[in-house]
Amino acid sequence: MSSHAAPRAARDATSPPGPVLAVDGLSVGYRTGHGTKTAVRNVSFELGPGQVLALVGESGSGKSTIGHAILGLLPVGGRVLSGAVRYQGRTISDLSGDRLRALRGRAISLIPQDPTVSLDPVRRVGPQVEDALRLHTSLDTEARRARVHELFELVGFHHVERRYRQFPHELSGGMRQRVLIAAAVAAEPDVIVADEPTSGLDATVQAQVLDLIDDLRRRSGTAVLLITHDLGVAADRSDLVGVLRDGRLAELAPTASFVRNPRDEYSRHLLDNVPSRLSFTRDRAGRAPSERPEEPAVEVTNLSKHYGGHTAVDDVSFTVPRGRTFSIVGESGSGKSTTARVLTGLTRPTAGQVSVLGTQLGALSTKAFRPLRRDVQIVFQNPYASFDPRFDVLSVVEEPLRSFQPAGSSRRHRRENRDRVAAALEAASLPASFLHRHPRELSGGQRQRVAIARALVLEPKVVVLDEPISALDVSVQAQILELLVTLQSELGLTYVFISHDLAVVRAISDRVAVMRRGRIVEQGDIAQVFERPASPYTAELLGAIAGRRLAHR
Structure with missing residues (x-):
């Protein structure tokens, strides 16, 4: 004292x-x-x-x-x-x-x-x-x-x-x-x-x-x-x-x-609904028989990204098979979100090769990447910050559809868009009555469902989820995770899931990569990494997970 x-x-x-x-x-x-x-x-x-x-x-x-x-x-x-x-x-x-x-x-x-x-x-x-x-x-x-x-x-x-x-x-x-x-x-x-x-x-x-x-x-x-x-x-x-x-x-x-x-x-x-106690039964649509190699949806080879004199991502490689969930975990500043931005064409790599659905991204201009945008979508941590506050839910979810339609779209297009938005909301477990609400009138979990609906409305094949549930209450987290697993099974979606929450990652993932200071220090099947970590840093992260007592209650 x-x-x-x-x-x-x-x-x-x-x-x-x-x-x-x-x-x-x-x-x-x-x-x-x-x-x-x-x-x-x-x-x-x-x-x-x-x-x-x-x-x-x-x-x-x-x-x-x-x-x-x-x-x-x-x-x-x-x-x-x-x-x-x-x-x-x-x-x-x-x-x-x-x-x-x-x-x-x-x-x-x-x-x-x-x-x-x-x-x-x-x-x-x-x-x-x-x-x-x-x-x-x-x-x-x-x-x-x-x-x-x-x-x-x-x-x-x-x-x-x-x-x-x-x-x-x-x-x-x-x-x-x-x-x-x-x-x-x-x-x-x-x-x-x-x-x-x-x-x-x-x-x-x-x-x-x-x-x-x-x-x-x-x-x-x-x-x-x-x-x-x-x-x-x-x-x-x-x-x-x-x-x-x-x-x-x-x-x-x-x-x-x-x-x-x-x-x-x-x-x-x-x-x-505590993440450490969740487990999901996943029957992914279209998964190839186990004796045949699975077709990759995402292939990353020796990826690096520099900002001035700072290296955000350093020689990163991984592959994500179609219909699977690959998680990237690590602390703030580890390079997780930068990797996500490269995968979605929001940031160009400095070096290395990135292939999404068979298309090499490295040499693509923003304009050339545009056709791939239909198939690769992103869900951010804070959906409210990515919504125009003037828009109602219909306009928020319809925005990606309008961006792929010619100027002055017909009344038929608007009717079709409304139907597709309603279908996307239904897939995200939101009723059509939400169409004319504004984001400020929704709870955090409802906003995140709207963000998921917006990502789904173009019927993508790959969805990158950047800390999509970290700001949500525990029961809402469980609902969103269950929704994501259900959508993956029904639509054959491939997920790249970015998170710092290892308990959530264990509940939803097939494979996981652990990043530290821009590099992958360990990756493998989820059970292997969680039960037999090879890296001391991974063991340190696992040891810091709160709520171990709850997992065995």
Whole structure:
């Protein structure tokens, strides 16, 4: 413990016995144009010193609203309707702004989800961590800087003065999250609210960040409210699990008993859809008899791609048979998405050969690649960013059809297009009633289905899926994966599946390649790579998968 902050024992000496944090009958609502919408309903739980309570649930279940209510950080229009939040026996949910700000950071602190928006892009990260010390301690300038150095060492940074002076854009996502953790623990709070602290991070970085939070908890007895949609993380890292559904606490139980025997039907539904527990029966249309070589849909030989002096992809080779799923896994910056862009003609290779459906891509101009575009489609991680917000679903899905039709298409073409869009939506398990909705009116899973429908409307043979489910809730992930497997069986599609989530890859793939720093370090059949990894790096990735306890429940 740092000598620069008040010793915890001194602060605890006058604290009453019992939970350090208690939420009692909490209900929270938001003002809308049609009255108050209740987001959290009558939620109660207690958290003792050193305990970790994982609040899990899908988007819109009320997880983050509870965290924000505890911290007094509800957005404009949000308010506590009833119930109370108590810190060490003292009600804090009715405190005024200044009195609550005095507690925030010193007694209860926040690790937010997205460091990109939580850190000031025009300030160096060291002074941003100092802000908490300036507010909650009497340390002078020199002592604050020394304390930040100490905190940066604690969160695993080397060359701490260099880190102190860097701007957020000079750090990786995992490093930025470590800065936020340093800021959250600077004044040695009794409670940390960690709101999706590892969402979007690679498996190894996620494990490092969670290890760090756990180590800090053990060192200081800090209680942690871990808000997450990842049941694997909850199972591995908590003492208690609370399952939220539609703002209500459906279940609250010790983690071990929750994993073994969840009482609530919705809890069982979530656990059954964890990627590590999924398996699909796949009967791919048109697969050649096993005694004959399978026809390749994609052949990549010695592919390299350079951007200036940076090598994004370095001497990569693989083959994808027709009707199969080939996954490429690796951490951020490994070259996965660059490879996907080369396969879809969005980026030209620097060297090597890439053949898709028998056509060599290397020498093709954008215009020459156009005829192949019908047969090779891509589904992106964030479909909303690739939709024109002015378009309804009909126009979004119809766009590829219009691009292959002459200007001023006839009324007959428009009728045919509508029919094909409706058929593509049906294939993606969306009703025709969605045709005139706008993407902003859809959930994340529905938007991803629209993106899949748009990719299918030209009846392609190869679909490249670049992190297509990483931002989705666990049950929606399972639905999209099942949809992809069904479509592959019915249509004989070939998939190149890009992901950093090894549990998802294992559920859907035939073969897998593991990329690191632009190179493939290992590839093979899915069972071989997962059960007998040849590369130490692959073994490290496999060891970082969250939720191993759930796979064997």
